[in-house]
Amino acid sequence: MMRPTLRQLRYLIALEDEQSFSKAAESCLVTQSTLSAGVKDLEEILRQTLVNRKGRNITLTPLGAETAARARAILSDVDSLVLRATKLQTPLSGPLRLGVIPTIAPYLLPQILPLLQRDFPALELQLHEDLSARLVEGLHKGKLDGAILAFPYDTNGMIEKPLFDEPFYLAAPKDRTLPDTLSVKDLKPEELLLLEDGHCLRDHAVSACKLQLPKTRKTFSATSLATLIQMVEHGYGLTLLPEMMVRVGAVPENIRLVPFKPPGPKRQIGMAWAENSPHAADMAALFTYGQTFFCMVSNQ
Secondary structure (H helix, E strand, O other): OOOOOHHHHHHHHHHHHHOOHHHHHHHHOOOHHHHHHHHHHHHHHHOOOOEEOOOOOOEEOHHHHHHHHHHHHHHHHHHHHHHHHHOOOOOOOEEEEEEEOOOOHHHHHHHHHHHHHHHOOOEEEEEEEOOHHHHHHHHHOOOOOEEEEEEOOOOOOOEEEEEEEEEEEEEEEOOOOOOOOEOHHHOOHHHEEOEOOOOHHHHHHHHHOOOOOOOOOOOOOEOOHHHHHHHHHOOOOEEEEEHHHHHOOOOOOOEEEEOEOOOOOEEEEEEEEOOOOOOHHHHHHHHHHHHHHHHHHHOO
């Protein structure tokens, strides 16, 4: 009985992910003809059509989707077998794919990456910056080994480990008259500038401050905190900034930062990974390292 090869199964998974022969081939680092032939060979071995080739977007047949799902599990098991057989005794060695959301990556990574390189020189950290929804999708598809996220966020069954709670500050123009500390009740929703939908920081800020955003408020569809700061600088309104941005000095001098009276609004920073991931032990070790790092930072 002929059996599919791991390469053929990998080609089918890539085709499901990319919905394009050319893009799937690119992701597998092969030519389009090589990938197409591999998928065709897989269909001949199974004696079933796995791919709908008509239309602009390539899709899988029901059996094709089922085969791709089983292929993911098979490749994951094979990866676990190889890692178990070849894993070095030293923790955090070899490649590790880590996702980070945009409201954390620019402020956290420059602080912790030099320490990781010093303490774990064999670690090959592959960083992916993206929104929470796509990072969680990457975890479920096995494209990422772990992610640094802001909670609460529905990771749909992933292991979630909180690292620390991070307070928000109100950012206002320097000449704006405000008290030294604020209560969330002092906030005027119509003055707040927030990131566009899809950014979890927006949801966390709205939830933490119990804001009822007016339907007629102006929207700017800002995609980054840097853009929000520029809007505040030019007098378009106020915004909420996470503490890590304040700690690294990423806020211009002409912006006034006002803390909140306790208990003020905050978000929780943590890590997530799949329990059955081949790199679950590495992610647990990275989490422990992160705990030590943030304890050190908070005591400075």
